[in-house]
Amino acid sequence: MKKLLLLLLIASAYSCKTAQTTASKDNSDPTKYVKAISEKDLKKMLYTIASDEMEGRETGSPGQKKAGLYMIEQYKKSGISFPKGASDYYQHIPAAFLNARRNENLPDSENIWAYIEGSEKPNEILVISAHYDHVGIKDGEVYNGADDDGSGTVAVMEMAKAFAKAKKQGRGPKRSILFLHVTGEEHGLHGSRFYSENPLFPIANTIADINIDMIGRRDVEHANTNNYVYVIGADRLSSDLHNAVVAQNEKYIKMDLDFKFNDPKDPNHFYERSDHYNFAKHGIPSIFFFNGVHEDYHGKDDTPEKIEYDALTKRTKLAFVLAWDLANRENRPVVDKK
Numbered sequence: 001m002k003k004l005l006l007l008l009l010i011a012s013a014y015s016c017k018t019a020q021t022t023a024s025k026d027n028s029d030p031t032k033y034v035k036a037i038s039e040k041d042l043k044k045m046l047y048t049i050a051s052d053e054m055e056g057r058e059t060g061s062p063g064q065k066k067a068g069l070y071m072i073e074q075y076k077k078s079g080i081s082f083p084k085g086a087s088d089y090y091q092h093i094p095a096a097f098l099n100a101r102r103n104e105n106l107p108d109s110e111n112i113w114a115y116i117e118g119s120e121k122p123n124e125i126l127v128i129s130a131h132y133d134h135v136g137i138k139d140g141e142v143y144n145g146a147d148d149d150g151s152g153t154v155a156v157m158e159m160a161k162a163f164a165k166a167k168k169q170g171r172g173p174k175r176s177i178l179f180l181h182v183t184g185e186e187h188g189l190h191g192s193r194f195y196s197e198n199p200l201f202p203i204a205n206t207i208a209d210i211n212i213d214m215i216g217r218r219d220v221e222h223a224n225t226n227n228y229v230y231v232i233g234a235d236r237l238s239s240d241l242h243n244a245v246v247a248q249n250e251k252y253i254k255m256d257l258d259f260k261f262n263d264p265k266d267p268n269h270f271y272e273r274s275d276h277y278n279f280a281k282h283g284i285p286s287i288f289f290f291n292g293v294h295e296d297y298h299g300k301d302d303t304p305e306k307i308e309y310d311a312l313t314k315r316t317k318l319a320f321v322l323a324w325d326l327a328n329r330e331n332r333p334v335v336d337k338k
């Protein structure tokens with residue numbers, strides 16, 4: 001009896017081990033890498049990106065370039081390269097493009113990009129975007145733009161790190177991911193428009209854009225909780241994209257998804273007001289994560305001290321589990337709406 005039990009135990013331990021080995025080869029469960037998204041990392045990076053030293057990251061300014069160099073340094077530290085087909089981490093945008101619609105005398109500027117190649121469908125690209133420019137210095141005051149959009153900037157960098165960790169452990173994404181930090185957003189979504197008109201990877205192969213713009217604060221509608229995020233645009237082109245964010249949230253995050261601003265009749269028209277729109281208008285399923293506006297929106301007090309780091313971390317995790325699903329699912333999200 002004892003011996004038999006022992007044998008059974010050995011047999012069952014062995015089969016568990018086999019099952020685990022098999023499971024680790026598929027990418028169905030992101031839990032281990034969700035845990036790699038760290039509040040401490042996000043906070044540290046945001047205090048740098050939104051420091052006075054970066055001078056409010058006005059498009060084309062020395063402060064913005066300094067922030068860009070810091071971001072590139074972080075990517076290098078994590079062993080994440082610039083994309084295949086590019087010669088460095090920059091997509092250069094000439095001043096002529098930035099001033100074509102309205103001449104604001106903007107100097108040349110750059111989008112910044114990093115890339116993790118997919119293991120099975122490397123030619124299909126998921127874009128994760130956030131703008132890293134802000135409005136600079138006004139009347140001697142640095143507008144730090146910690147929420148707008150320092151929060152999205154560090155979220156994208158932290159997600160890239162988690163995907164790089166997964167890749168090192170043999171669980172890299174099946175599709176390729178382009179981490180795209182766009183410039184010129186505050187002047188009219190210029191950086192994302194430039195990318196969409198000069199894409200490094202064909203638009204037809206771009207399966208979705210996840211855009212993050214302001215996820216570190218709360219608005220007055222949610223005075224009692226920060227456990228929410230506004231989800232905008234997911235179902236405008238693709239029921240798969242909408243279903244994916246709902247399912248991944250339910251499974252791993254359990255945050256209140258607020259679809260109020262997704263109503264096409266909403267007078268704020270946030271759907272047209274951040275960088276995902278330049279992907280959506282080319283028919284790419286696009287989703288925008290947003291915390292709503294608050295008293296410091298485009299004000300001098302949008303500082304890192306005022307960020308709610310627990311909310312920033314949880315929303316970054318939500319974007320990450322969605323990205324994980326899109327990069328690993330069998331079929332790319334269908335475009336079934338116009």
Ligand SMILES: [Zn+2]
Pocket residue numbers: 131148149185213214
């Ligand atoms: Zn913004």
